[in-house]
Amino acid sequence: MTERRDDERPEDTVTDRLDRHGEQRPEVDAEARSEVSLVIVTGVSGGGRSTVARALENVGFYVVDNLPQALMVDMAELAFAAGGPATRQTAMVLDVRSRAFSTDLPGAVQALRDKGFHPSVVFVDADDEVLIRRFESVRRSHPLQGDGRLEEGIAAERKLLEEAREQADVIIDTSHLNVNQLRRRVEELFGGEDARRLRVTVLSFGFKYGLPPDADFVLDARFLPNPYWVPELREFTGRDESVSSYVLGQDGALDFVGSYAGLIAATASGFEREGKRYLTVAIGCTGGKHRSVAISEELATRLREARLSANAQHRDLGRE
Incomplete structure (x- = not known):
């Protein structure tokens, strides 16, 4: 059995003393944490914690659900030790149903602050009448209800969480919020503008290889003359200037691109309001080498000019 050194505090966590390679590491200042x-x-319960957790995941947080309070400091230290963007934004969801839940959440938060972390505590709440309707709609009992009435379980939980609510940095009352409104509220608080923006992928493909299964829109560029039948263009792709000029110079090509650019730009804010963060616009031609590639590149450029986040990808380029 390994003996503890005299100068080692019993309350030190593993991540306090060791780095990721299992070696002793120097003390790190609070500013870094x-x-x-x-x-x-x-x-x-029933207030919307799971929706908040999903919204935090959408804006890049690593979410740990139903974490015992006793492990909060360890989890924070692991997030710090990882050192990468995947865990530098970490959310911990505490559930009263956990056997490890204690009423001393303020004490646990203070322990994090003593280590140099600056946690934000979000308390999700709702009116009793709303909670009752939600539990009845899903036909579930309250986790603290036991053999009693639903109202008694809600009251018991409120008593248990009273101090946690008082100490919260942010209280979100979901009584009059639907799922999308709650998600937007969380994104406004923690996501930043970039995290809430719609990201558009313009994907070229060849119909001969099948439709992209993840496409939100499928556009057909086969109404344009095929550069494949032009000998001097056959070996080039839609990324080459000669093919791009040929395709975009055909009657209707620029109107086609402009119309869909306008459609996507006009609907982008609506997709963002409804929580859609990724949109795939698939543009196909016969082989996915000439027409669809040139159109995809031009459409992505037009969308960026409209201040949307857009990039062109080419699924089947090089398959021929």
């Missing part, structure tokens, strides 16, 4: 973005989510 403060760079880890920590969000602690708790609140009443």
